[in-house]
Amino acid sequence: MSQPDYSGGLSLAEAQALVGDREIHRMSSNENPVGTSQAAVDAMVAAAQGISIYPPRTDAHLRSQIADLHNVDAAHVYTGLAGCEVIELAYRALTAAGDNFIVCPPTFGLYYLMAKRYDLTLKEVPLLPDTFALDIDGILAAIDDKTRFVIVINPNNPSGTYTTDTEYKALLDRLPEHVIVMADEVYFQFVSAPDYPATTDLIRNGANIIRIQSFAKAYGMAGLRLGYGIAPPQIAEQMRGLMRPFHVNSIALQGASAALGDTAFVAKTVASNEMGKDYLYGALDAIDVRYWKTEANFIMVECPVSSAEMTDRLLHKGVMVRDPKDAVIPNCIRVTVGTQVQNEAFVAALTVILGELKGN
Numbered sequence: 001m002s003q004p005d006y007s008g009g010l011s012l013a014e015a016q017a018l019v020g021d022r023e024i025h026r027m028s029s030n031e032n033p034v035g036t037s038q039a040a041v042d043a044m045v046a047a048a049q050g051i052s053i054y055p056p057r058t059d060a061h062l063r064s065q066i067a068d069l070h071n072v073d074a075a076h077v078y079t080g081l082a083g084c085e086v087i088e089l090a091y092r093a094l095t096a097a098g099d100n101f102i103v104c105p106p107t108f109g110l111y112y113l114m115a116k117r118y119d120l121t122l123k124e125v126p127l128l129p130d131t132f133a134l135d136i137d138g139i140l141a142a143i144d145d146k147t148r149f150v151i152v153i154n155p156n157n158p159s160g161t162y163t164t165d166t167e168y169k170a171l172l173d174r175l176p177e178h179v180i181v182m183a184d185e186v187y188f189q190f191v192s193a194p195d196y197p198a199t200t201d202l203i204r205n206g207a208n209i210i211r212i213q214s215f216a217k218a219y220g221m222a223g224l225r226l227g228y229g230i231a232p233p234q235i236a237e238q239m240r241g242l243m244r245p246f247h248v249n250s251i252a253l254q255g256a257s258a259a260l261g262d263t264a265f266v267a268k269t270v271a272s273n274e275m276g277k278d279y280l281y282g283a284l285d286a287i288d289v290r291y292w293k294t295e296a297n298f299i300m301v302e303c304p305v306s307s308a309e310m311t312d313r314l315l316h317k318g319v320m321v322r323d324p325k326d327a328v329i330p331n332c333i334r335v336t337v338g339t340q341v342q343n344e345a346f347v348a349a350l351t352v353i354l355g356e357l358k359g360n
């Protein structure tokens with residue numbers, strides 16, 4: 001089984017080429033099935049009308065809106081062209097060849113790319129079996145003088161499980177000062193668990209954490225490529241120092257600004273996700289398929305065959321899901337919580353495939 005990668009999975013056109021004319025439900029990239037805030041779309045269309053003009057030289061206005069949302073000073077905030085760049089800026093600014101960092105598989109493939117690109121050693125400390133909780137002792141034991149980051153994806157992609165406030169504090173309390181926690185929280189809006197950690201409060205109080213956010217998920221703007229980080233002020237300043245003048249384009253600045261103002265859209269997205277989760281939990285229980293309760297907008301589902309085989313079988317029944325390609329979970333796929341139509345299509349396809357496998 002290979003390491004997870006970040007090739008991003010098949011595009012709809014590539015999938016369509018494989019399966020011909022049949023309708024395909026795209027439940028592979030954790031995109032927002034509700035779409036995008038209409039206010040944001042309107043703002044982007046208006047910005048496009050003025051695209052002959054340069055954007056403001058800095059993102060100061062957007063940063064102050066983000067700071068208000070999270071109740072921090074704008075000095076803590078930096079933006080980047082999507083969550084991926086927000087993460088990469090931290091690698092560019094804060095690592096040197098030969099350093100190392102810790103990931104906790106099953107995990108998000110981008111971090112493997114960062115190790116290659118920046119000539120770093122990636123140390124794997126798998127999440128604990130079954131519960132997918134952090135192995136805090138294992139993480140602490142893996143840290144040495146050259147460790148720069150511990151990556152804590154919360155809720156985790158692809159398991160959908162989460163790290164509690166208590167677990168977070170247990171890690172931070174024993175973390176050496178030279179190590180930064182990369183709190184990758186791009187799915188945080190979907191969380192309902194009451195003991196989810198308030199990392200921004202920890203950062204405000206001086207913790208060595210960089211919190212990663214994206215407009216791709218709850219804001220439904222995966223195609224826009226915008227994200228932001230919340231970090232100790234000196235780190236955020238270093239990141240802003242890496243940005244080119246006019247780094248964020250006018251359409252993204254206007255769209256993101258309007259999206260931040262449309263809290264009703266995010267609430268609608270979260271409500272749709274909750275409904276979808278409830279439906280999928282019930283339907284998977286009914287066909288006796290194991291899954292993990294999720295705090296995100298996707299569910300990890302166990303299969304009687306390899307993740308690669310199940311992903312392929314589902315695609316040929318018109319449902320795109322993600323093969324996490326993670327050695328820790330060779331028999332699990334990740335399915336995005338979709339519209340009711342998509343969720344039903346997934347369950348129907350899975351039911352047929354399980355029947356076919358039993359018949360074999």
Ligand SMILES: Cc1ncc(COP(=O)(O)O)c(C=O)c1O
Binds near residue numbers: 153157
């Ligand atoms: C855990 C995690 N972090 C970061 C990202 C990157 O987000 P973006 O699409 O904004 O680059 C993703 C995207 O799927 C993700 O799942």
